[in-house]
Amino acid sequence: MKMEFDLEDPLASFEEQQNCSISELFACESDHMPTQDCIFLRCEAVSLISQVQFSCNLDPFRTYLAINYLDRFMSRQEIKKGKPWFLRLIVISCLSLASKMTNTPFPISDLQIEGCVFEAGSIQKMENLILGTLEWRMRSITPFSFLHFFISLAEIELRDPSSIKQALKQRASEIILNAHYDIKFVGFKPSIVAASALVCASGELFPQKFSTVRASIVACEYIDEDTMFRCFNLMQEMKRMEPKHAAFTSFMSTETPVSTECAEKEHQKKENLIFL
Missing domain, CATH: 1.10.472 (Cyclin A; domain 1)
Structure with missing residues (x-):
């Protein structure tokens, strides 16, 4: 599945949106925003993403997109405390999705966070949960x-x-x-x-x-x-x-x-x- 897109022109690859006006971007930008509900675990999750970015020398725009997915997902999905491995799985899955969206393949093994190693199947299941929660709106308006x-x-x-x-x-x-x-x-x-x-x-x-x-x-x-x-x-x-x-x-x-x-x-x- 090829989903490459440009953060500056998020709707460019959709034929029906080729003539998307700036007014349409302003009209739907709120649909791509997180809510304040995601605050309590955000700092830890963003810190984990920063660790991966530093250790793997990731493109900052890829990690930006991963944080965008993370914010929006945590705004819509309750994340219970006391399960640090679950938050790590979300982080890795967001990074994986961001890599796919920017067409920059990255070995899952390199995205693992120290102390947590997840199987590809577990990451894929979490990716599907994130995709469903975000209603497949992955071409984020930023x-x-x-x-x-x-x-x-x-x-x-x-x-x-x-x-x-x-x-x-x-x-x-x-x-x-x-x-x-x-x-x-x-x-x-x-x-x-x-x-x-x-x-x-x-x-x-x-x-x-x-x-x-x-x-x-x-x-x-x-x-x-x-x-x-x-x-x-x-x-x-x-x-x-x-x-x-x-x-x-x-x-x-x-x-x-x-x-x-x-x-x-x-x-x-x-x-x-x-x-x-």
């Missing part, structure tokens, strides 16, 4: 599905838009990936997370473009400004916990017109940004 749309809103106002778009998208993606591990962002819609991440990225990389990007995104009819304001502030707090200058590591590794000296100056300015 914040990555909205990045291109929000960037396009501000594109007309940006100079040298191609290089700025690349930088904004890359840094916003990093912020989204980091936010996915934090329980505080579980309640925000994917579109709100995407919009907030881009505003954060613009203030960090191009402070002179911050007002333009912010105004363009806030003006979007699908965005609630107060909700975005709360998400933006949480992201600012999260970024302050990052190692100094870590945000510029991957950004500066790409071909952009911003020099290291300029990046340092922009980094110093970002603390003065205010979301009005």
Whole structure:
């Protein structure tokens, strides 16, 4: 069964959805969200996924998708405490499903978590339970599905838009990936997370473009400004916990017109940004 898909374009491979509009993505994004009910075991489960990602050097987008499945499954299926092996089986099954969805086969033996070794049959049964619980909605609508749309809103106002778009998208993606591990962002819609991440990225990389990007995104009819304001502030707090200058590591590794000296100056300015 071939199910490869792109997180940025989740419905692209469905013929009937080839002309899917952005309004349709906004309309159905809530169906792909977890609920607050999954909080009590989430930290442990996400920690287990992080262990596998580190030990197996997994693509961060694959583990992102696995956490998405995990959140949504635990929102709909009661997970009883006192059975740590059961949570581990769920984690491995989510990672296995994410690997299949991204068409990146991975030996089940390499996905095993220390202290728990499951047979392929047990993992397959859990996969089927997850698929049924999620009603086979595995092409998740995530914040990555909205990045291109929000960037396009501000594109007309940006100079040298191609290089700025690349930088904004890359840094916003990093912020989204980091936010996915934090329980505080579980309640925000994917579109709100995407919009907030881009505003954060613009203030960090191009402070002179911050007002333009912010105004363009806030003006979007699908965005609630107060909700975005709360998400933006949480992201600012999260970024302050990052190692100094870590945000510029991957950004500066790409071909952009911003020099290291300029990046340092922009980094110093970002603390003065205010979301009005």
